[in-house]
Each structure stands twice: as C-alpha cells, then as structure tokens.
Amino acid sequence: MELLDHLALGFHAAFTLQNLVYAFVGCLLGTLIGVLPGIGPVPTIAMLLPVTYALPPVAALIMLAGIYYGSQYGGSTTAILVNLPGESSSVVTVIDGHQMAKRGRAGAALATAGLGSFFAGSVATLVLAAFAPPLTELAFKFGPAEYFSLMVLGLIGAVVLASGSLLKAICMILLGLLLGLVGTDVNSGVARFSFDIPELTDGISFIAIAMGVFGYGEIIANLSKPDEERQIYTAEVHGLWPTREDFKNIVPAALRGTALGCCLGILPGGGSLLSAFASYTLEKKLRRKPGEVAFGQGNIRGVAGPESANNAGAQTSFIPLLTLGIPGNPVMALMVGAMTIHNIQPGPQVMTSNPELFWGLIASMWIGNLMLVVLNLPLIGIWIKFLSIPYRWLFPAIVLFCAVGVYSTNNNTFDVWMVGLFGIVGYAFHKLGCEPAPLLLGLILGPMMEENLRRALLLSRGSWNVLVTRPISAGLLIAAALLLVIVLMPAVKSKREEAFVEEG
Template sequence: MGDLINNLSIGFGAAFTLQNLAYAFIGCLLGTLVGVLPGIGPVATIAMLLPATYALPPVAALIMLAGIYYGSQYGGSTTAILVNLPGESSSVVTVIDGYQMARQGRAGPALAAAGIGSFFAGCVGTLILAAFAPPLTEVAFKFGPAEYFSLMVLGLIGAVVLASGSLLKAVAMILLGLLIGLIGTDVNSGVARYSFDIPELTDGIGFIVIAMGVFGYGEIISNLSKPESEREVFTAKVQGLFPTKEDFKRMAPAMLRGTALGSALGILPGGGALLSAFAAYTIEKKIKLKPGEVPFGKGNIRGVAGPESANNAGAQTSFIPLLTLGIPPNAVMALMVGAMTIHNIQPGPQVMTSNPQLFWGLIVSMWIGNAMLVILNLPLIGVWIKFLTIPYRWLFPAIVLFCAIGVYSTNNNTWDIWMVAMFGVIGYTFIKLGCEPAPLLLGLILGPMMEENLRRALLLSRGDWSVFITRGLSASLLAAAALLLIIVLLPSVKRRREDVFHEEEA
C-alpha cells in the first residue's frame, strides 16, 4: 500500500503541471469531438497527430494521446446514442439500447448514464492499473501465442452466445468476418491473399471502412428505403437531461458489473475494451427484468450503463499490457508504442523502473482526464442534442460526407470511399435478412490476430497441435470456450434463448 501511495505521488507530481494539464484537456476535448463525429476514429486522429508530438516532452505527448483515446470512447457513445452510428468500435453495443432511448425522447438520461458509467469505470480502471501493473508484469511473461489464440477463440464463441436472433446467422457473420480478415498480405510469406490482383486489397480491408459501411451507410440506405412517414426522425422532445431516481437504481448495479468485467477483460491483449462491452451487454441481458422495466433492445438504461462502464474500464486497463509487456492490445495502443519510440522510450517491463515519471504520470493523467470528461460532457449534452434537430435532408448528406472524409483521411485514397459504399449496400442486405453485424466486426478484428498467434504457436511447437492443450493456461481457456458452446447448444437453453429474442422482436 505504501508503495502504491509513493508511486501515485510521483504520478501526481508529474501530471499536475500546467503544461500537462493543458495537454490532458486538449486530448480529452479532441477525443470527444473525434468520437462524436462518426467516421473519424481515435486511430486516424492519433495517427495524424503523431508527427505533432515530436516537439512535446514525452510525458505531455503521451498524456495528450491517451486523452484522445478515452475521450473518443466517451464521444463514441454520444453518436451511438443520438444518430445510431457507433463512432468507435466499442460503442457498437451502446447503439442497441441507447438509440432506442433517444427515439423515445430519453437521449439525456442515456447520455448521462454513459457519462457517469464511464467516469466511475475510468476511476476504478485507473486504480486497478496503478495497483496491479507491477505484479502483472510477472504474470504477463507466462502468456505465449498458444494462450493468445485460445483467448481469442473464447472471445469469438462469446460473441456467438451474445448475438441476438438465430445462432446460425451469428456463426455465419463471425465466419464472414474471419474471411474478410484474411484478405491482404500473408505475414509470414509476404504473399497477397484474396486480393484478386487489386493493389488496394494487398493491405486488407480496413476495420473503419467496414464499420462505417455496414453500420452508417447501411442504416441510411435502410431509412431511405422506407416511405417518409416511417423514417426515423427525431421529433420527440428530449425530456429531462438527467436520469431519474429509478434510472439510478437500475444503472448502479449495471455500472458495477460492467466495471468489474471491463477491468478484467481490458488487461487481456486482443480487443479488451471491445470484448468487455459485448460481454457486459450479454450479462445485463441474462439478468431478469424487474417489473416495469423496458425490455432490452427497446431502450433499457442498463444496456447503456453496463457496456459503457465496461468499455471505459477496458480502455484504462488495456494500458496494462502496453506498459508492462510492451504488447499493444489494440490499434490505438500500437500508435502509443509509436509515440513512445519517437521519444526513445522502449515500451515494456522496464518503463516502470527506468522512467517512473512517465509511467505513473500517464496513469494519474487518466484519472484527471476522466474528471475533465465528465465536466466537459454533461453540460454539453444539450449541445449534442441540438445536433438532432437537424432535418433529415441535411443530416443524411452530412453523415455521408463526414464518413467519406473520415475514411479518405485514414489512407488518403478514394478506393476506401467506394468500399464504404459497397459495404453500405451489404449492411442494408444484412438488415433485410435480419443478421446482426456486430459479430462480423468481432471476427474481422480478432481474425488476423488469431491467425498470427496460431501460426506462431505452431512454429514454436514445430507443427505439434497438442501445444494448445498441454499448456495449462491455454487448455483452461479452451475448456471455458467449449463449456460456453455446450451450454448454448443445450435444448432447454436454446429454447429459452429463442423465447427471449422473440419477446424482444415482438
């Protein structure tokens, strides 16, 4: 305990300088803005700002980039709730209930639930990061490629269990995601796969392109295909910006569950914040509805508070593998590695000992950043809601344009814009077929990582497949995955699951 207090005091000393506070604020503001504007993700923003950090001292640079990251988690929930566009991949689940709440005129409470959940989870996540980073550096060395592979298998099976509607469709979507993930250049041999001699496909299809096409454009086409009277337009007056007492009673336990789950899953390399948001939503769904509570998928506040808390806790604890192992668990963290290398800092277990100011300053700045986000965002809820009064004939072209600009700015090529349009049509087809696109995204993100770890594990074991079962940690992760599969395929569970989803659709 004494150590923790000492370490945190080093951090407060480093973070509480006027310059670092200013950069934390700029990061949070930029992050929120980036999250709110659909299509310009934190990855694109941080990538664009990396050259600008050359001139900054290392601590300030990392504090600003970290602010952009968790600010965008926050902002992502705003667009997810207001315009049904997940600004960030981990907000995909928030769309389900958050958007329904907004349509019922309860956008205020939904945004407040996301904000308060995020702040609470962020604080807890930061404390966990501070307390567990040192011992976790030890555990981290035990994770090999076999363990990573088994972990991701567990993640994908979790996604099947989570998807609403038919299990078959969910499995099909995951497989489609895995297949799309295979497009591109093979890591080991450098051969282009499934690129059909199209040079632009040798890098694979970007996650942003697919997410925006399937969710953003797909939704727009689906709305345009309806007669004007049926289109989803916000005519509802937004009543009460803040959650009622009843809302708080429902939100609080969901926030606690989401935070615990996010903190645990964020540590695991792989899509920590993303997986935890999905998992938190599943758990909330499994908990029996209280009398008078709105069903899930129809605007239940727990469906916003749980996943939002989880993805924020996950975003904080995903710094653990980065800072302890030097392994970036997601694309943003990979850019953070880039920022560290620019400043001649080798990410990995030695950062803590060789550069304690940076390590603990970054951790403390997250806590400050989370406080800034609440102060920034709750008063601005009214401003975000103003965005919704824009008539549809303005909003559609604007969203289409923003998405196009966002996609173009990531790689500066027009090919991506055509791809988004194509995936928009595919997304519309999914809506018509009643397929849920979320598992597709998960398959797409985890697919390439799974393949890499599978091949690495087999290279190390000289082609012996038993390596996945003989290593204890890997075997237990696979056993958990098998157990999940068996449970979901049991006739009684399957029947109950179908009943639950039919009620939702009814």
Template structure:
C-alpha cells in the same frame, strides 16, 4: 508507502501549468475526434506525432494519452446518436445505445456512458499504479497458444451476444475471419484473395468495414424508409440525465464492466477490445428485472457495462506498453513511436530510469478523466441537438465525415469505394436480420489468431497438442467449448430466441 511517494511525485509533474494544458488539449481533441464519425485516435495521433518533436517527452505522452482515452468517451456519442462506431470498442455500445436514442432516451444513454467511463477510467488508472509490476507476471504466462485460445473464447462470446439466429451469428464470424485473410501472407509474402488489385494487398482496414456496414448501411436503410417512419431523429428527448431506476440498473453493470475491463486490458493482444464484448455478454446472462427493457431494445446496462469495460481496458492497456514494451493495439504502437522520438525505450526500465515520465503519465490520467467528465456531461444537451437536425442535412455530413476519416487513414481513394460497397452489404445484412458486430470481431481477431496459431505451431514443431497440453491454453479452450455447449442446450437456446423475438 512507496506507492504514495511515487504518486506524489507523479502529481507534482502532472500539476504544472504546461502539462495540465497539454492534458486538456489531448482530452478535448480526443472527445472531438470521437464525436466526429470516421475519425479515430489512431488517425489523429498519427497526424500529431510529428508535432510532438518540439514538446518535452512527458507533455507529449500526456497529450497523446489524453487523445486516446478521450476518444473512448467521444466514440460512444456517435454510436448512440447516429449508429456509427468510430472505434472497434464502440461496436457493442451501438446495439442498445442507438435504440435508446430512437426512444428519446439519448440523454440517459450518453450520461451512463460518461459516468461509467469516468468510474472505470479512475479504477483502471488505480490498477495501473498499484499493480503494474505484479500483473506483468500474468502477461508473461501468455504465449502464442494462450493468445490463440483467448481469441477463440472471444469469438464464441461474440456468438452468444449476437441477436437472432445462432447460424447467422456463426456465419457472420466466419465471414469476418475470411475478410481478415485478405492481404499479404506474413510468412510467405504472397498476396491472398486480393484479386490482383494492388490496393487489396495490405488487407481491408477495420475502419472501412465498420463505416460501411454500420454508417453507410444505416444511411441507406433510413433513406429507404419514409421520413414519417424515421424514429431516429424525430423522437422527443424527455430527460437528459438518468432516473433513479436507471441508476439502480447501471451501477452494478458499471462495477462489473470496470472489473472485467481492468482485468482483460492488461493482456497484450486486444484485451481492451475483448472486454467490451465480454462485458456485454455477461450483462445479457444476468437476469432481467421485472419491467426491465430487453437487451437490443434500449437497455441502459447494455451501454453502461461495455463503455465502462472499454475505458478500464484502455487505461490498463498501458501496463504491457510501459512494463513489457509490448504495444497491445495500434494506438499503443504509436505511443511507442512517440517514446522512440524522445529516445525513451519502452519496457521495464521506464519505471526505474525515467520515473517522472512513468508516474507523471499515470497521475495525468486521473486529471484527464476528471477533465473529461466535466467536459462531457454539460455537453449532453448540445449532442442531443443533433437529433433535431433534419435527416436530409445530417446524412450528407455523415457520408462526408466517414469518407474523410477513411481517406485520411491510408490516403487511399480506393478505400472510399470499398466503404460504398460495404454500405450496400450492410444494408443487405439489415434486410436479412444479421447482426454485424460478430463480423467485426472476426475481422479484428482473425489475423491475430492466425499469427498466434502459426507461431505456436512453429515453436512446437507442428504439434497441435500444444493447444491442450499447456494448462492456461487448455483452460481457455475448455471455457470456449463449455460456453458453446451451454448456448446450444435446448432450454438455453429457446430462452435466447425468446429474448430476441421482439428485437426487430
């Protein structure tokens, strides 16, 4: 009953005209920046942070939270329509969503993403409300060794979900890990692999590589093919909403993705990101129905499941922030900044010392998810209109938005040159038949793996056995080894190759 009392208080706070307005502004801005390639919630929240000085603390956090989960909705739009993942969590959506758009099924793909996101968002908020306290005890059990093992499992999962050759997938992960090493060593402060270029000492930003490899690489690929062969923007859109058969396929996928995302999202250290990759892996391991489109060729489950997972994960990622004071990602780090501006110390005391803020924020997430589904489903027709725009007009706009997004992240013109370089590299990947998604996961997890491994070895005085003597860490590493052994088994390897034989 105490939970219902808290929620009643939260809805009382969220249902004021002022907070409803800021919730709508946040959701609208989030959707807009998610749709614009090259812009993300980190950039937008960073730009709007000074504007929250004048707002009441609850209104400020409700608006910033709306931007965050609104961008998760909007990010799927560019992933599906123009093969541009604005956010790390949208990388997996590209694989099948873009292929659906090429076949004239952009409407069902966008609807599946929107409906899955709504269901997952509501469930994630329910988990946040009901289990915030008990779930923090699970997070407390994760030390540096456990985080390292979890990320190893995530990378093995990326090998499994990558299409084509296993050797190419492993090579892409290793390349991502190497790119993640570029920058300044956190322990010694010495620049690594920066080639004496001052701009490289901070490392290579995820946005730079994602926009280059996926965005510019795809543009170069499309420009290199005759206009008559560009199925991307000439395919006729037949239906705007999912068919009865689509519903049968996507409903269980949405439920699986939602449960997985809500579980992984509570882990500080990339749970929301890992959930979209893990969800896609699980769907690919689920047997295809007779007549179902193979994964990588436009399977609606490949859109619904990861979108549900990353939205559920984005909601439950507030748990470590609000209960432990640990920001699990860059957006949550900015939320810590917003709370600090208003003299609020994130952590367990937020629930007791500022219950109106805590429960008001949770209640606003339900309202925000409802606003987003009302905003997004009617707009599917408008987003589809992007497909009718001649490519000669669309590609300069994509280039411009990517350049603007990349520049605004660090206000550094050097990043724009790097995007161009990675665009050429992305085109080479296309020609070589390499799947770039594992590269991005390696890039994101690499620095986090290194940091947690060093911390684990520091605490154990250089004893590597700490990775297998701690039960949770040993279990995660055991799962990673088992997954690798299974995928290398001749029978599994053969069926995996058959599944991807027609993808190109």
C-alpha cells in the same frame, strides 16, 4: 506502496499543461462524436492518427484514449433523447432510456448515464492500475501457443455474448478471419488472395472496412427510410437529478455493471458493447421490486447498468493492449498504430521501458472522467442543438469526414472506393440482421492468430501437441471449449436468445 509511487509518477506526467489540454481535447471530441450519429471513435481516431506524428507520445495517446472513453459518454445522449444510439455500445441504453424520455424523465436518465459512467470509469481505472503489473508478469510466460489459445477464447467469448443469432455471429467471425487472410503470407512473402491488385498485397485496410460497414452502411440504411423517419427531433429536457428512490435502484445496478464491464473488458473481444449487453441481460434476470417500472418501459436500472458496464469495459480493454500487446477491439487496434508511429512496441515491456507513458495514460483517465462529467451534465442543451441539424445536411458531412479520414491514412484513392464497397456490404448486413462487430474482431485477431499458430508449430517442429502440453495454453482452450458447450446446451441457448430479443 509501489502502486502509489507508480500513480504519483503517472499524475506527475499527466498534470502538465500540455497533457491536460490534450486530455480535454480528446474528451470533448469523444463526447461530440458520441452525440453525432454515424460518427464513431474508429473513423475519428483514424483521421487524427496523422496529427499525432507531431505530438509527444504521452500527449498523443492521452488524446486518443480520451476520444474513446468520451464517446461512451456522448453516445448515451442521443440514445436517450431521440432513440438513436450515437455509439454502438449505447444500443442497449436506447431500450429503457428513450422510454424514460417519453415519460418526461430524460433529465434523470441523462444524469444516471453520466454519473454511472463516471463511477464505472473511476473504478475501472483503479482496476487497470492495480492489476496491470501482475498481468504483465503473467504476459512474460506467454509464448506463441498461449497467444493463439487466448485469441481463440476471445473470439468464442465474442460469439457467446454477441446479440442475436449464434449462427450469424459465427459466420461474421469466420468472414472476418477469411478477410484477414488477404495480403502477403507471413512466412513465404508471397501475395495471396490479392487477385493481382497491388493495393491488396498489404491486406484489406481495417479502417476502410470499419468506416464502410459502420459509417456508410448506417447512412445507406437511414437513407432507405422515409424522410419523416430520418428527421431528428428532440423535446426540451426538464429537471436533471434522479430522485432518492431512483438512487436506491441506480447504485446496485451501477456496481453490478461496473464489475461485469471490468471482467469482460479485459478479454480480447470483450469491450464496451458486449459488457453493455451482458449487464442489461443480468438486470432483466433480477427480480423487480414492487411498483418498479417494467424493463423496456423506462426502468432506470436499464440505463444505470449498461452505461456503467460500457464505460468500465472501454477502460479495462486497455489492459490486454498495454500488458499483452493484443488489441481487444477496433479502437485498441488503432492505438497500436499510434504507438507504432512513435516507435513504441505494445506489450509487457511498455511498463519498464516507458513508465511515464504507461502510468501517465492511466492517471489521465481519472482526470478525463472528471472532465467528462463536467462537460456532459451542464452542456446537455448544447448537444441537443447539434441534433437539430437536418439529416440531409448531416449525412454528406459524415460521408466527407470518412472519405478524408481513410484517404489520409495511406494517401490512396483505392481505400476510398473500398469504403464505398464495404458501405454496401454493411447495408446488406443491416438488412440481414447481422451484427458487424464480430467481423471486425475476426479481421483484427485473424492475422495475429495465424502468425502465432505458425510460429508455435515451427518451434515445436510441426507438432500440434504444443497447444495442449503447455499448461496456460491448455487451460485457455479448455475454457473456450466449455464456454462453447455451455452456450450450445438447449436450455442455455433458448434463454440467451430470449434475453437478447427486446420489445421496442
């Protein structure tokens, strides 16, 4: 009954005309940036952060959340139609989704992505509403030692489920942790690794790195290809609805993807990208029915599972943010910034001190998911028109948007130069086959890990035993160690590598 009372409060807050308008604006922008390659939720939310100063806190967060989960929907459209993931979590959808489009089944693939996303989003919102309060109670038992151990588990989870080489994933996380050390020392207030550059005393801008590595890095990689490979072409989509036989495959795959996404989204470092990879790996491992299309050649389960997983992961990633105050991914880090702008301290006290914000945000996700289905299924033709823009016009616009976005956060041209520098670094990562997502997670969690470790050591008078004598902290570290041992076992390691190696 208490849950129903809380949801009634949330829907009362979300069902105002102002909040409905901002939910729609967020969903529309999210879908648009998901469809357009090279523009992601991180630079878009970064550009819109200054706009949220003038908005009420509930409306601001509803709009930013809509952009985030809306981009998960939009990213699948380009992945299926033109073999180009509009969003990083749609990388897996490309494998079978585009093959379905080549077979003339683009409509069925797009409808599967939309319906799977809607179902997963609705279930994940229910999980968020049901499990956020108990997790908040648990959050009060967390001290500095527990926070440190939880972040260690999150980083190791990111390594285990990152695509490609384990060694590269570990190196990227370590690089992120090292970049996080640049700035002012938490305890002494002394600048470190700033090389006497005043702008680096506050640390390297997270937004500059994110835009450079993902946005500019991708643009440089595209410009390095021959002109004909960059031209985007879309064939006309005929038919929209999957067959009855398709639905028999879609439903169990969507259920499995939703369950995986809900679990992995809660972990700091989990989120939509890792959920999608894990779901695709699971679907490949399951036995195919007689006559079912092979994976990598247009199997509809390869669209339904990952699309459900990435949407469930996107929405349950709000749980660590709202209950523990820990941003599980780059977008959640920007949401922390938006909350700070409005003098709201992320963490367990949000539910008690700002119940309208907490439950209003959760209720708005149901409304947003419904809006996204209405937007995505009938308006597919309009998104295809955007993709007919030649790349020579599209990439200067992306460069400009990113530069304006990063400049507007600090009104500082140094950050614009940093974006350019990290664009070259991002291109180097692309050529080396390094996945940049673990670097960003290391960068976000690194300073927080250091701060909590030093605080725990101060409270325990320098004794490292505090990490293993407190039960929750010890349990989290044991789980992290077991995860690492299991993935390094030769049999598991070879199977993991085989699962992530995809044939066009």
